[in-house]
Amino acid sequence: xxxxxxxxxxxxxxxxxxxxxxxxxxxxxxxxxxxxxxxxxxxxxxxxxxxxxxxxxxxxxxxxxxxxxxxxxxxxxxxxxxxxxxxxxxxxxxxxxxxxxxxxxxxxxxxxxxxxxxxxxxxxxxxxxxxxxxxxxxxxxxxxxxxxxxxxxxxxxxxxxxxxxxxxxxxxxxxxxxxxxxxxxxxxxxxxxxxxxxxxxxxxxxxxxxxxxxxxxxxxxxxxxxxxxxxxxxxxxxxxxxxxxxxxxxxxxxxxxxxxxxxxxxxxxxxxxxxxxxxxxxxxxxxxxxxxxxxxxxxxxxxxxxxxxxxxxxxxxxxxxxxxxxxxxxxxxxxxxxxxxxxxxxxxxxxxxxxxxxxxxxxxxxxxxxxxxxxxxxxxxxxxxxxxxxxxxxxxxxxxxxxxxxxxxxxxxxxxxxxxxxxxxxxxxxxxxxxxxxxxxxxxxxxxxxxxxxxxx
Ligand SMILES: [Fe+2]
Numbered sequence: 001x002x003x004x005x006x007x008x009x010x011x012x013x014x015x016x017x018x019x020x021x022x023x024x025x026x027x028x029x030x031x032x033x034x035x036x037x038x039x040x041x042x043x044x045x046x047x048x049x050x051x052x053x054x055x056x057x058x059x060x061x062x063x064x065x066x067x068x069x070x071x072x073x074x075x076x077x078x079x080x081x082x083x084x085x086x087x088x089x090x091x092x093x094x095x096x097x098x099x100x101x102x103x104x105x106x107x108x109x110x111x112x113x114x115x116x117x118x119x120x121x122x123x124x125x126x127x128x129x130x131x132x133x134x135x136x137x138x139x140x141x142x143x144x145x146x147x148x149x150x151x152x153x154x155x156x157x158x159x160x161x162x163x164x165x166x167x168x169x170x171x172x173x174x175x176x177x178x179x180x181x182x183x184x185x186x187x188x189x190x191x192x193x194x195x196x197x198x199x200x201x202x203x204x205x206x207x208x209x210x211x212x213x214x215x216x217x218x219x220x221x222x223x224x225x226x227x228x229x230x231x232x233x234x235x236x237x238x239x240x241x242x243x244x245x246x247x248x249x250x251x252x253x254x255x256x257x258x259x260x261x262x263x264x265x266x267x268x269x270x271x272x273x274x275x276x277x278x279x280x281x282x283x284x285x286x287x288x289x290x291x292x293x294x295x296x297x298x299x300x301x302x303x304x305x306x307x308x309x310x311x312x313x314x315x316x317x318x319x320x321x322x323x324x325x326x327x328x329x330x331x332x333x334x335x336x337x338x339x340x341x342x343x344x345x346x347x348x349x350x351x352x353x354x355x356x357x358x359x360x361x362x363x364x365x366x367x368x369x370x371x372x373x374x375x376x377x378x379x380x381x382x383x384x385x386x387x388x389x390x391x392x393x394x395x396x397x398x399x400x401x402x403x404x405x406x407x408x409x410x411x412x413x414x415x416x417x418x419x420x421x422x423x424x425x426x427x428x429x430x431x432x433x434x435x436x437x438x439x440x441x442x443x444x445x446x447x448x449x450x451x452x453x454x455x456x457x
Pocket of ligand 1: 168
């Protein structure tokens with residue numbers, strides 16, 4: 001489904017007024033939501049979400065089919081990828097149970113996402129020893145409900161870990177370290193100047209405090225789990241793509257556009273760093289820089305040695321990578337995860353922020369009535385959509401990636417490096433817009449024109 005214009009939000013909210021606690025019939029949902037059909041099928045869009053929508057960071061190459069899945073290699077042709085929400089194990093996801101879902105995504109090497117093969121998710125409420133597995137060939141409502149549960153698991157991880165923790169909060173730790181450890185005249189302070197105040201003033205709550213999200217307590221548990229396994233490599237986009245073995249998956253525009261932008265940022269950072277630091281010794285002698293690097297490790301990574309210490313006592317190459325990581329995470333990665341929230345979430349079944357009842361206990365038991373009784377109830381849907389709508393509104397003080405209007409850099413070389421950076425971003429933007437002309441669903445979240453210089457709300 002694609003989104004109708006924002007002004008229709010008002011009509012949607014009016015539509016809610018005539019609804020009661022639960023959805024009585026399908027028409028109730030259609031009455032509230034205004035949407036247009038996308039040119040691809042429902043199942044194709046479901047799989048497409050894992051590649052190029054608001055949370056494209058979960059899939060991993062699946063080299064071996066899970067032994068408990070009723071699937072054989074013959075059933076899934078082409079590349080198989082896996083979305084495993086194991087981080088949810090032990091986290092109360094509903095009032096009565098924790099959940100662990102695994103969803104297999106299969107992608108054939110075809111030019112269009114509409115050719116991606118049908119794929120089964122498996123709904124696995126923990127700790128039941130025998131789990132039902134759902135396939136597209138199961139009954140219509142079983143299959144629809146299974147997909148909705150997987151999307152719910154995805155929303156939980158998305159909001160607490162990928163969005164709030166790994167963009168907003170990590171960035172805040174870096175911003176604070178910058179303010180504490182670097183004077184305003186420091187060259188690297190200038191790279192992020194004018195931006196840190198905005199980071200510190202932004203709430204970064206998404207749905208979490210909107211009353212419809214995963215709940216504050218659950219969010220804390222999920223963030224703690226996310227923090228314990230956070231690695232420096234996972235924040236470095238090219239390293240993460242390699243680690244997840246998703247470099248060969250076709251039609252993965254998030255990866256294609258992200259790699260271009262990472263490279264552009266790296267080139268820009270390299271120009272600035274090499275202008276101010278002529279040798280590794282010069283970096284080691286910069287006490288303010290060393291203090292900043294130490295604090296970002298201590299506060300941003302909680303001093304966790306397991307995260308990797310590539311950023312401590314940096315030489316020129318390490319410093320360039322470390323700064324590139326920071327800028328990428330709070331600009332491009334943030335745009336990836338933040339900008340599509342309303343576009344997707346306004347159609348609640350694609351972005352369920354809460355679920356009622358238990359997941360499927362056995363195959364063949366779902367009806368339309370039980371489905372309507374399980375998806376988010378009317379009121380929490382209203383709050384979720386309203387929160388998303390507010391969050392997607394332009395804050396009014398945004399600056400796009402590569403914008404440095406405050407004239408912090410007065411020397412010729414940094415000015416030249418910035419101009420080259422802006423030129424490369426414009427070129428990437430043009431390439432993305434050209435590519436999108438031939439796509440059934442354009443992927444524009446990483447168009448540099450739509451990437452802010454920093455995390456906002
Ligand atoms: Fe956000």
